[in-house]
Amino acid sequence: MNLSIKNFTIGIFLLLIIGLYAVFINYFFSQRELTARVITRSITNDLSELSYILSKHVRKEPITTSRALLDRTAANSIYVKAISIFDDDKLLLTTDPKYLTALNSNEVFKATQNKIHKELLTKIGFEADIHYYVGKNQRSYTLIFYIDHHTINENFEHAREKFFLLFVFLPIILILLFWLAIRRFIAIPLELLRQYSYYQSQIPYPFKIKELEYIRSSMVQTFLRLEQERADLYNLSRTDTLSGLANRNHLQERVEHIIEQSKRNKKSFALLFLDLDHFKSVNDSLGHDIGDELLKNIAHTIQDILRANDVVARIGGDEFIIVLTDFKDEIELIEIITRIQNRLMKPWVIKTFPINISSSIGITLYPKDGENLLTLMKNADIAMYEAKEKGRRGYHFFTEELNRKTQKIIELTNSMSDALNNNHYELFYQAQNSVLTNEIIGAEALIRWKDPEKGLIPPFLFIPIAEQNGFIVELGKWVLETAIKQKKAWEDQGIDIKLAINVAAKQMKEKDFVHDLEFLLNQYQVNANNIFLEITEYIFLHNNSSVHKTFSEIKKLGVQISLDDFGTGYSSLSYLKKFPIDVLKIDKTFLDDYNSEEGSVFIETIINMAQTLKLQVVAEGVETKEQVQYLKEKHCDVYQGYICSKPVPIKEFNTLYKQKKSAP
Numbered sequence: 001m002n003l004s005i006k007n008f009t010i011g012i013f014l015l016l017i018i019g020l021y022a023v024f025i026n027y028f029f030s031q032r033e034l035t036a037r038v039i040t041r042s043i044t045n046d047l048s049e050l051s052y053i054l055s056k057h058v059r060k061e062p063i064t065t066s067r068a069l070l071d072r073t074a075a076n077s078i079y080v081k082a083i084s085i086f087d088d089d090k091l092l093l094t095t096d097p098k099y100l101t102a103l104n105s106n107e108v109f110k111a112t113q114n115k116i117h118k119e120l121l122t123k124i125g126f127e128a129d130i131h132y133y134v135g136k137n138q139r140s141y142t143l144i145f146y147i148d149h150h151t152i153n154e155n156f157e158h159a160r161e162k163f164f165l166l167f168v169f170l171p172i173i174l175i176l177l178f179w180l181a182i183r184r185f186i187a188i189p190l191e192l193l194r195q196y197s198y199y200q201s202q203i204p205y206p207f208k209i210k211e212l213e214y215i216r217s218s219m220v221q222t223f224l225r226l227e228q229e230r231a232d233l234y235n236l237s238r239t240d241t242l243s244g245l246a247n248r249n250h251l252q253e254r255v256e257h258i259i260e261q262s263k264r265n266k267k268s269f270a271l272l273f274l275d276l277d278h279f280k281s282v283n284d285s286l287g288h289d290i291g292d293e294l295l296k297n298i299a300h301t302i303q304d305i306l307r308a309n310d311v312v313a314r315i316g317g318d319e320f321i322i323v324l325t326d327f328k329d330e331i332e333l334i335e336i337i338t339r340i341q342n343r344l345m346k347p348w349v350i351k352t353f354p355i356n357i358s359s360s361i362g363i364t365l366y367p368k369d370g371e372n373l374l375t376l377m378k379n380a381d382i383a384m385y386e387a388k389e390k391g392r393r394g395y396h397f398f399t400e401e402l403n404r405k406t407q408k409i410i411e412l413t414n415s416m417s418d419a420l421n422n423n424h425y426e427l428f429y430q431a432q433n434s435v436l437t438n439e440i441i442g443a444e445a446l447i448r449w450k451d452p453e454k455g456l457i458p459p460f461l462f463i464p465i466a467e468q469n470g471f472i473v474e475l476g477k478w479v480l481e482t483a484i485k486q487k488k489a490w491e492d493q494g495i496d497i498k499l500a501i502n503v504a505a506k507q508m509k510e511k512d513f514v515h516d517l518e519f520l521l522n523q524y525q526v527n528a529n530n531i532f533l534e535i536t537e538y539i540f541l542h543n544n545s546s547v548h549k550t551f552s553e554i555k556k557l558g559v560q561i562s563l564d565d566f567g568t569g570y571s572s573l574s575y576l577k578k579f580p581i582d583v584l585k586i587d588k589t590f591l592d593d594y595n596s597e598e599g600s601v602f603i604e605t606i607i608n609m610a611q612t613l614k615l616q617v618v619a620e621g622v623e624t625k626e627q628v629q630y631l632k633e634k635h636c637d638v639y640q641g642y643i644c645s646k647p648v649p650i651k652e653f654n655t656l657y658k659q660k661k662s663a664p
C-alpha cells in the first residue's frame with residue numbers, strides 16, 4: 001500500500017484522537033460517578049445526622065414538634081427538595097405538602113449498584129429510620145429526603161459543558177492548529193522540495209525545522225551544482241573551446257532556426273565559408289600558441305564586425321562559417337564581406353610578433369545555392385576554393401558552373417588511381433634541341449592520361465589535383481620508373497641523350513624519394529649524368545634545409561637538377577647560389593614576350609646570370625624560327641618547343657630522332 005504524507009498524518013491523527021478520546025470519555029464517566037458519590041455522601045450524611053437528632057428528640061417530645069428542624073435541614077441541603085416523616089404509610093410531618101405519600105422500595109436510593117449517577121437521577125428519595133421506644137419495644141418512623149433532581153442535574157450538566165469545552169472543542173482547535181502548522185512548515189515545503197527535485201523550478205524556501213533545513217539546503221546545492229554542470233556541458237557541446245564561438249552543433253541549431261524564419265518571411269540569407277590564407281605557415285613558423293591566439297583574436301574581431309543576429313562559428317582549424325541575415329542586396333553583402341576581409345588584413349601583433357594574414361571567402365545564398373546547412377556549407381566551400389585559386393585574399397560566389405567544375409574534379413580524383421592500375425597513363429616525349437646545331441640532344445617526359453571514354457586528358461587538368469590529394473607521389477613513382485626504363489631502352493640502342501623528368505615538390509619531399517631513385521638507377525644501370533629532374537620553385541616554400549639535403553643526395557647519385565618554370569614563382573636569386581642546381585628552364589611566358597623590352601631584358605638577365613653561375617639554360621615553348629634566332633644571338637644553350645615537336649608518343653619521338661639525326 002502506498003501512503004501519501006497527507007494520508008499518513010491523517011491516520012496518525014485519527015489514531016491519536018481515538019486513543020485520547022477513549023481516555024477522555026473514560027475519565028468523564030469516572031468523574032461523573034465520583035461527583036454522584038460525593039452528592040450521595042452529602043445527602044446520606046445529612047440524613048443520618050437528622051435521623052440521630054430526631055431519635056433523641058422523640059424521647060422527650062412528640063415528633064410533630066420537630067417541624068422547624070426539618071425545615072432548616074431542607075433549606076440547608078441544596079440536593080434535598082423536601083423532607084417528610086411517615087409512621088408506616090401515615091404522614092406525620094412534611095416540609096412540603098406536595099409530598100404526602102411514603103415511597104415504595106423501588107423509589108428509594110439504595111446505593112447498591114455501581115452506577116450511582118444513574119440511580120441518583122432515577123430514584124425519588126433517600127430513606128432512614130428514626131428509632132424510639134414505647135416501653136421496651138423499639139418502634140420507628142420513616143424519614144425521607146426527597147431528591148432535588150433539578151439541582152443535581154444542573155451539577156452534572158455543568159460538568160458536561162466543561163468537559164465538552166475542555167476535551168472536544170479545545171482539542172479540535174489544537175488539532176486544527178497542529179495540522180495547519182504541519183502543512184505550513186512540513187507538508188508544503190516538502191512538496192515544493194519534491195517538485196524542485198523533479199523540475200528544478202523554484203528554489204523551495206527554507207524549512208523552519210533544522211534537520212529538514214539541512215536536507216533542503218544540501219538538496220538545493222546538489223541540484224544547483226547539477227544544473228550548473230548540465231548548463232556547462234550544454235554550452236561546451238555548443239561552443240568551440242578555443243575561440244568561444246559557436247561550434248558545428250550550435251551552428252546547426254541556429255541555421256535550422258534561420259531557415260525556418262526565412263521560409264516564413266520568404267527572405268534570403270548568406271552563408272559564408274571563410275578560410276585563412278597560409279595559416280599553416282603561421283603555426284609552422286611561430287608555433288601553435290601564437291596560432292591559437294591569432295585565431296582567438298580573429299574570432300572576436302569577426303564577431304565585433306557582425307550584428308547580433310548574425311552567426312559566426314568555427315568549424316575547423318582556420319575555417320569559419322558566417323551566416324548573414326540582414327543585408328539589403330548583394331552590394332551590401334559584398335560591403336560587409338570586404339569589411340571583414342580588410343579588418344583581418346590589418347597587421348596583427350600577437351605576443352609581440354607582427355603577423356599579416358588574409359582570408360578567402362566563399363559565398364552561398366539560401367535557398368538558391370542550397371536548402372540546408374550541409375549543402376550551403378559544401379557549396380560555400382567550393383566557392384571558397386575558387387577564391388583561393390583566383391589568388392586568395394578575395395571572395396567568390398557559388399555558381400552552378402563552379403559546382404560542375406568541382407564535380408569534375410571529384411570525378412577525376414576518384415578515377416585517378418584506377419587509371420594507374422588499368423595502365424591508362426602514358427609518357428609522351430618532347431624533343432630538346434641544341435640552339436647552336438639544332439640537333440636533338442634530349443627529351444622531356446610529359447605524362448598523358450588516356451581515358452577510354454574521355455580520350456586524352458592533358459596534365460594541367462589532373463596534375464594539380466593529384467598534387468593536392470597526394471596521389472602525385474604514387475603517380476610520380478610510376479613516371480620515374482617508366483622514364484628511366486625508356487632511358488635504358490635508348491641506351492641499349494646506343495642513344496645516350498638527356499632525359500628530363502618532372503618531379504612534383506610533394507613527391508621529392510617524400511622521405512623515400514632519393515632511396516627509390518637510387519634503387520631505379522641501380523636496377524636499370526643508366527647514365528645518371530644524363531638524367532635531369534625538373535622541379536619548380538615551389539619546393540623552396542617550406543623547410544629549405546631538408547630540400548638542400550635532398551638536392552645534395554640527388555647530386556651524389558650523379559643525377560642533375562633543373563629549375564622548371566623559372567621566373568614565374570617565388571624566385572629568390574639566392575637559391576641559385578645556395579642550391580646545387582644545373583639547369584634553368586625559362587618559362588614560355590617570357591619567350592612569348594621576347595621581342596618586348598621587358599621580356600628580352602628578363603631573358604638576357606637570366607642567361608647572363610646562368611653563365612656566371614655556370615648553369616645551363618633551356619628555353620621553353622619556342623614556337624618560331626625568330627625565337628630560335630634570338631636565342632642563338634643571346635647564347636642560350638638549349639630550346640624546347642613546338643617549332644621542333646610537340647610532346648609525342650615514344651614511337652613517334654624515336655622516328656623523329658632518327659630523321660633529325662640523318663638530316664638535322
Ligand code: C2E
Nearest residue numbers: 446447459460463479502503504621622623640641642647
Ligand atoms: P612543364 O613541365 O612546364 O611542361 C612544359 C609544358 O609546355 C608541356 O605541357 C608542354 O606540352 C608545353 N609546351 C612545350 N612546348 C610548347 C610550345 O611550344 N607551345 C606551347 N603552347 N606549349 C608548349 P604539358 O605536357 O601539358 O604539361 C603541363 C605541365 O604538367 C608540365 O609543365 C608539368 O608541370 C606537368 N607535368 C607533365 N607531366 C608531368 C609529370 O610526369 N610529372 C609531374 N609532376 N608533372 C608533370
Ligand code: CA
Nearest residue numbers: 444502534564
Ligand atoms: Ca617540365
Ligand code: CA
Nearest residue numbers: 564565585620
Ligand atoms: Ca616548364
